[in-house]
Structure formats: structure tokens, C-alpha cells
Amino acid sequence: MKYFKYILFSTILTFALFSCSSDEIEDVEDEVEDEVVVVIDDTDFTATDWTSETHSKDADPNFDEVFEDNTVKRLDFVITEARWQTMLDDMTNLYGEFGASSGGPGEPGGGGATVDIDEDPIFVPGEVFYEGMQWYRAGLRFKGNSSLQSSWQAGILKLSFKLDFDEFEDDYPQIKNQRFYGFKKLSLKNNYDDKSMLREKVATDVFRNAGLAASHTAFYTLYVDHGNGPEYFGLYTMVEEVDDTVIETQFSDDNGNLYKPDGYAATFASGSYDEDEYVKKTNEDDADFSDVSNLLAIINDGTRTTDPTTWRTNLDATLDTDVFLKYLAVNTVVQNWDTYGRMTHNYFLYNNPDTEKLTWIPWDNNEALQEGKMGGSHALDFSGLNTSEWPLIGYLYEDEVYKEKYDTYVQEVIDDAFNETTIQSLYTSYASLIEPYATSEVSGYTFLNNSSEFQAAVSQLKSHVTARKLAAEDYLN
Structure with a gap:
């Protein structure tokens, strides 16, 4: 392998130079200059481990x-x-x-x-x-x-x-x-800002266990x-x-538009449309943004209050609202603040060719499983949310049909994907697994001040899941 050949050559060269005078060293360097270029040219290799x-x-x-x-x-x-x-x-x-x-x-x-x-x-x-x-x-x-x-x-x-x-x-x-x-x-x-080093793993496990992409x-x-x-x-x-x-x-067809919105347009608030902020990750050369522009127009359409049935029909044809409401229930129960509702990033939208509907995909969960920053995670009833600023949450929650579905998913989350007993056991298992590696991190390469902070963070997570069960039960009652 070229990397190790370079080390070997450098070692031989070092020994040679130790036995030379300064003039001789210069001569040696001149003589081997071309050879060094050959040795460290990393385009000449065979991928011997390739299977x-x-x-x-x-x-x-x-x-x-x-x-x-x-x-x-x-x-x-x-x-x-x-x-x-x-x-x-x-x-x-x-x-x-x-x-x-x-x-x-x-x-x-x-x-x-x-x-x-x-x-x-x-x-x-x-x-x-x-x-x-x-x-x-x-x-x-x-x-x-x-x-x-x-x-x-x-x-x-x-x-x-x-x-x-x-x-x-x-x-x-x-x-x-x-x-x-x-x-x-x-x-x-x-695992930035996560002294348990478990948040990304566990939060994503919960989303997947809830049946979400x-x-x-x-x-x-x-x-x-x-x-x-x-x-x-x-x-x-x-x-x-x-x-x-x-x-x-996780989809039967991967040829649809995949977006990673980032910026004001990611809120889908009225007047926020900006193609540059609906960042395409597939079909980048295709100038058709009609799926996201339709979603923005429909979510803010006046029929929401004048003809809710028509509004829901149009919205259901553009956005997979069942997936979004299930995501919203999981995200709010586990308290994931660093995404839609507080931040204008950290989610994907995929236009599933099978349904021709935009499907919500969560992303970047290292800040989940805590009340959070920037105003913190929203309450389960979204009190305090500015609905016009975050219409995909606010307008769906205000609609009695969508709210009933959301409430059903909240119950499912605490019964299954974020079940208190199951998650407590998962925290114990994962913490035992990673503790030797987490607490052996070295200064300059860790967010821990000391090893005891790791167990303290795990204990906080265990307390959190209990508190969230109680909060969800109180909300549903």
C-alpha cells in the first residue's frame, strides 16, 4: 500500500541523511527528489482488497x-x-x-x-x-x-x-x-452537545420503530x-x-424529487416561496418545483376556513398528511426542538412516485430528547406556536380531523415506539455498550469534562422518558 511504502521510504531516507554532511544531504535530496515524487504519487495503486x-x-x-x-x-x-x-x-x-x-x-x-x-x-x-x-x-x-x-x-x-x-x-x-x-x-x-452520546441513536430508533422513513x-x-x-x-x-x-x-421508487429545505421558505409560510431554499438532492437539473409550490399554496389557501373538506382533500393529494401527523406526534412527544417549528432546517421532503405525495423524513436528532434551546420544544398542544409562521403544524392542529389523528398517534407513541419501559431498557443497554468508549475519550476530542458526566446524562434521559409519558397522558386526558 502506497501509504506504508511512503513511510518506509521516509525512514530509509532519514537514516541516510544522519550519516551525511550538510553538503552531502543537499546532494542526496537532489538525487531522491524524483524518486519521492514517484513513491507518493497515489494514482498508481491496485485496489487489492476490492470484492x-x-x-x-x-x-x-x-x-x-x-x-x-x-x-x-x-x-x-x-x-x-x-x-x-x-x-x-x-x-x-x-x-x-x-x-x-x-x-x-x-x-x-x-x-x-x-x-x-x-x-x-x-x-x-x-x-x-x-x-x-x-x-x-x-x-x-x-x-x-x-x-x-x-x-x-x-x-x-x-x-x-x-x-x-x-x-x-x-x-x-x-x-x-x-x-x-x-x-x-x-x-x-x-454527538455534539450530548454528553450521553445516545440522543442521535435513540431518537432515530424511535422514528423508525414508529414506522416512519x-x-x-x-x-x-x-x-x-x-x-x-x-x-x-x-x-x-x-x-x-x-x-x-x-x-x-425505504421507498419502492427512488426517482422522485428529494428536498432538504433550508431557510425562510422551509417554513411554508405564506409569501415564503424561494426555489433556492428548496434545495434539491435528486433531479437537481430539473427545474420543476411544482410539488413544493403546490404545498405552499394549498396549506395557506383560504378554503382552510371556508371549506375545510375541500382544503383537506387538496392537502392530502399533495402531502402525505398521515405520515406528517405521525412524525409530528413522535417529534413532539420525544421533544426534538432543532427542526421544523423552531428551526428552518433538519428535515427532508420526498415526492414518493408511488403516491405522488410529499413525504416527511426526519433528520439530525442529536438535540432531541430534551426540552431544548431557542424557546425549547413545543408543548403537545402547541400552545404558543405562531400558526401562520409554521402552518404545517399550526393549521393541521387547528383542523379537528387532523387533530384527532394527531392525538391518536400521540397515544400510539407512548404505548409503543416511546414506551417508557422499553426505552428505559434501551438506555441501560446502550449506555452499558458505549460507556468504555465514551469515557475514554481524550482532552481536545471530547465534550465531556469528566467521566461522571456521561452517567449523569444517561440518568437525565431516563427521567425524561418518564416525564414525557406523564405529559402525554395529561395532554390526552
């Missing part, structure tokens, strides 16, 4: 291998020192100096304000190692919004990553259509070698990408 099952596009996604619930698996990244520095320099250009507003690991961001940056960090090619096998020149980049900025500004290098296994196939023909057990894209979430998740430790040997970056949550295998495997 159809593990690397090929022809393999079906292997969920049992990649998203195993009851284990913690390990990933290793190897990124050249020069490319790693390029990634860090790019982050500095985007978000300022690393650690510039550090308030300590217990205070992510250190109070520094985050800013809206309409630009993703850069991809670089890197090697991914798993269970003794190598994936070659995979695209690796940092990912996230406020969580990425806050971690960087706090001087915490445990940053989230996005992986795209054939991002650089044009540069490296050997990796054309490279997959990781059938997956092209994956996210490694750093949502990502699979699993626990992984990450080690990164960027020139000094493998360094422990901490415990992460692997998350399935919606625009990759979620729509491919």
Missing part, C-alpha cells in the same frame, strides 16, 4: 454489517499530512482560528456566535480501514452547521465527517462506483492518522444518508 460484496456498486446495502445495533465498531482514516492541513486551512477560512472562542469542553462554542456559511468544507481523498480491509481514496470532509462551527471554535477536534466513497473516481479510475458494503455516502456524527444508525469509534499515527477521535454515531440508501430502500 463485489464489500466494494462494488452491484452489492445491496448490507445493513446488518454497517448498522449493527448492539456493538461498537471501529473505523480508521488515513489522510496525508498535506491534505489534512488543507482541510484545517479550509476550516480556518470558513470559521476562523481553531479554538478562538474556547470555553472548555463543557461549554461547546465557548459563547462564540455562529454565522451562516453557505459553503461546505472541502473533500479530500483518504483511506478508510475497517475490519482489516481498505477502501481507497474515499472522499472525506468535515460536516455540520452550528455544531461544526461551535466544536471548531471551542478547540475540539472531534468533528463530524461525511464520507463519499467514489467522490474522487474521476481522479482514481480504480475506485469507480466504490461502495462501502453497498453504501455510497455515510455520515459520522460527533428514517436513517439507520450505529455506534463507531474513529481513529485518524494524519501523519503521526492513529489518534482516537472518540465515539461517533454512524448515520445513513437520506439521499443515498434511505430513499433507495
